[in-house]
Amino acid sequence: MRVRGLEDFPPADAPVRDGLPSADHHLAPDTAEEMAEVMAAASDAAAVVVPWGGGVHQGLGHRLYPDVIVSTRRLDRIIVWEPEDLTVVVESGVLVDELEAELSTRTQTAAFPETTPGATVGGVISAGVSGYRRPRYGPTRDRILQATVATGDGRLVTAGGRVVKNVSGYDIQRSVFGAHGALGVITSVCLKLWPRAAASATVAVDDPVAAWAGLHRPLAVLQTPTGSAAYVEGPAAQVDQDAARLGGDRRDGLHWPDPPRGEITAAVTVAPAMTAEAVGRITAIGPFVAQHGVGRIDVAGDRSSGWVEVRGWAESVGGRLTITSAPADFYDSFDPWGTAPPAVAVQARLVAGFDPLRTINRGRLPGGL
């Protein structure tokens, strides 16, 4: 569908990604206000818009056939960074790796995912993705202090504030995390930062469960098919003590494993204490990264990987299996989210206040929302 009024907005190159049909409009607005105008025009035409950051997490959720793909790549400014206040205000199209590189010049971090090159701030937040350092710093959600979104019907809404502690009004700013744009396309956010510690180390461990239990608030304990490692940081004396206690080979710095790659990738999420059992269920599938103490295992496989059985087990213990990337036709036969979470009807009413016609990512969320 061609949408009247969209011809005047700055065009973008069509994103290259297998399985995504080309849209009629590829736009890259220059400002938040322009983003809102795009939404208003698209909403008036009852068009479907897919917001596009780096495209890294577009494999999440039901397949869409958008009329408009709107890129955030021109919303690429770090608006204000207050190192003494440990906050940064940043536009949504800024690359996570570029932001982290900038923050590291003053030994700070937003604790964004460590191994998602090309991902944007807005994309990571919209897709609800957290980094490996979650045991220490919490999910990405916890660091969202303020958000400005262009709603599906073209309003520019700001919630929250540029301070680290604030309960003024409903917490819309953190609710955009994982909402895939249902509450609006993120145009900018204010984030809480953390100082990077003086020292850090990656220590090989034989037993990740024991390593997790034996450390006080480690950064991460990860398991892959080739072994397990504990990630620690702090004052040098603390890192030395942690490494000595763990006993395995020590490398200075944080050496994260590559994310699992394959025809199909998925995330198994279970209660944290069930991580080891979940690993037992997926080791035959293919490469994986398991986050002990968190309850998330990312795994790669193919069409014959027994996803149905793994999902059946995960859901039987209160967890789930979510497809994170797959060929387009795979989604026709396998619901990428699994059993819809409860209260989808309540979610739908909330979303209706922001995107009454479901202009943004219509049908992408669990339950077809």
Add this chain to the structure above:
Amino acid sequence: MGLPEDLAAVVGSDHVLTDGLERFLYGKDAGVFRGTATVVVMPATTGEVAEIVRIAERHEVPIVARGAGTGLAGGAVPLEAGVVVSTTRMNTIFSVDAANRSAWVGPGVINLDLSRHTAPLGLHFAPDPSSQQACTIGGNVANNSGGPHCLADGSTTDHILGMEVVLAGGTVITVGGDAPDVPGVDLRTILVGSEGTLGIVTKVLVRLTPNPPDVRTLLCVFDSVRAAAATVSGVIGAGIVPAALEMMDQRMTVLIENWLHAGFPVDAAAILLAEVTGETPSVTAEAEVVERIAWECGATAVSTAADDAERALLWKARKSAFGAVAQTAPNYYLHDTVVPRTRLVETLEEVYRIGERHGLVMMNVFHAGDGNLHPLMTFDASEPGTLDRVHAASAELVALSVDNGGALTGEHGVGVEKRDLMPLMFSDVDLDAQARVKESFDPGGIFNPDKLLPRGSRCYDFGRPIPEGTWI
């Protein structure tokens, strides 16, 4: 049947209060606002809460949920005739899961009781408001409560994994859980901090935090407020986020010391209470940095709590600050605003000037590490005209914080106190979006009406027709 009889049929007449004095007592929280409850009901189960909601809807009266009533912003005050639902009987700790570091608890469980209950497992509930001996988990959820230790650990929202909620129509939903990354729009996040305006929380899945193996609590003494504030900035700037970083000025320390004899120096202009936690090497290294920066910024003395008893006394003194005020005046008004940490000094200096301009004694005890100010004005409400001066000074305090890039409230909530100040921080379009959140959960406006948002917030007309097919 009448409203009290209908309610008694659900919870038993012992748990319905209609006596004038009781209704009067439930007409206010710990702040200055007052209403009157028509009837107070104390359910014990989720099913009873759902039934109460349906009864209130049938009688077309609003519902105000109430925990311990320790709130200061009027969130639990019934502004119009209606039902006050007290959650104090819903105080069961259903399960504690040490392996997953979580617990399912009733909303009426008292904050400190939970941490005491889980102490043998080496775990605690991190949010620690000064009222933690009395305030409830349900109240913490409603207000997204903070406390001194939220500096490193985050406010209540970071510690809520899931919840069961009764919505309009008596619908019961459960959101979240122990497993991470639940897909879909995160209702848990919008419900935390919603001040009882969207529904009534009946069960909460809280995250528990490991108790630190070692703790070091430093008392830093300064001869100026400016030097103490500079230490706060210096510590944060040095790459350390302590577990807590609390500041109080001389007026406050004198009152506390006079009462509790915690060893606070009464001749100091300001003191800082800094706590670092973790394993011993980390605690030692961070305490050294805090101490060095304090000296560099002009501290006149720095001491470390020698043992658990000394540390406990320091914290008791800090958390009893507001009780100590009773020595000096019959009334006080406690504020809660936030500024960026970098604006602490200039904001504090203006706070004192506001007090002087209005002839009010202004004292400060606050979460300096996150820029969360608690200016406190003492006064005698029986003196004619005093309350007017208090309110005028209050409005200036809030405007000052917002003008300095801050927020209306950091942990107490908007309630009725700051409801009409929301436009200082948010545009018409922003407030309209907030009002849509309210409307989507509570179209009939039955839950805690006239709180959090000023009247008319939903009326913003953004100049576009309502499109066909809109779900209205």
